Amino acid sequence: xxxxxxxxxxxxxxxxxxxxxxxxxxxxxxxxxxxxxxxxxxxxxxxxxxxxxxxxxxxxxxxxxxxxxxxxxxxxxxxxxxxxxxxxxxxxxxxxxxxxxxxxxxxxxxxxxxxxxx
Amino acid sequence: xxxxxxxxxxxxxxxxxxxxxxxxxxxxxxxxxxxxxxxxxxxxxxxxxxxxxxxxxxxxxxxxxxxxxxxxxxxxxxxxxxxxxxxxxxxxxxxxxxxxxxxxxxxxxxxxxxxxxx
Numbered sequence: 001x002x003x004x005x006x007x008x009x010x011x012x013x014x015x016x017x018x019x020x021x022x023x024x025x026x027x028x029x030x031x032x033x034x035x036x037x038x039x040x041x042x043x044x045x046x047x048x049x050x051x052x053x054x055x056x057x058x059x060x061x062x063x064x065x066x067x068x069x070x071x072x073x074x075x076x077x078x079x080x081x082x083x084x085x086x087x088x089x090x091x092x093x094x095x096x097x098x099x100x101x102x103x104x105x106x107x108x109x110x111x112x113x114x115x116x117x118x
Numbered sequence: 119x120x121x122x123x124x125x126x127x128x129x130x131x132x133x134x135x136x137x138x139x140x141x142x143x144x145x146x147x148x149x150x151x152x153x154x155x156x157x158x159x160x161x162x163x164x165x166x167x168x169x170x171x172x173x174x175x176x177x178x179x180x181x182x183x184x185x186x187x188x189x190x191x192x193x194x195x196x197x198x199x200x201x202x203x204x205x206x207x208x209x210x211x212x213x214x215x216x217x218x219x220x221x222x223x224x225x226x227x228x229x230x231x232x233x234x235x236x
Contacts, residue, residue: 006164008146023129030218031127070234097208115188116188
């Protein structure tokens with residue numbers, strides 16, 4: 001294994017964003033620059049009240065979101081810093097997709113002959 | 119919120135693949151059709167022996183991998199079924215990237231005026 005390949009597939013995917021439900025929430029918000037109401041976000045991401053609240057709290061604490069209240073309505077918007085970090089994450093995700101879709105040409109063939117199932 | 123948008127951002131990302139380290143392992147193996155030796159995989163994914171072993175076990179039990187032994191060498195290869203599920207996952211990941219990079223035009227503007235920080 002050439003040294004230059006060290007960590008070639010060690011992707012830098014921030015866990016706070018990578019979690020499946022939060023990835024959906026952030027993508028929704030990236031798509032709606034002027035924000036989304038709690039109930040709309042809940043429908044778009046198909047989450048329960050409790051689950052959505054919990055994930056919003058995590059994202060707010062990590063600086064990704066602003067959460068605004070007006071009477072019984074809650075509005076969520078991405079922060080500029082959150083958007084920047086989300087874009088970095090998406091660029092890394094694109095790298096995963098590109099790697100997966102465009103495998104390198106085969107190197108030295110390594111037949112399984114001689115290997116026994118573990 | 120129109121009914122047709124229900125679940126629009128609820129991505130179907132299998133947790134067994136989505137975990138960051140396992141995503142790296144599977145992408146490495148998708149890229150090397152004839153398999154990878156344990157030590158090469160460890161370098162490519164920048165994982166410790168213990169971590170790699172643990173993730174390989176999870177992926178093997180979930181049917182993604184074949185693990186072969188020959189004296190002190192271990193060879194890992196993707197199964198045909200594993201490749202199929204991985205490709206489905208990557209297609210969904212492409213959908214995330216596409217959604218994130220091509221936000222819809224703004225709808226009705228929703229100013230934060232009138233909302234108070236939560």
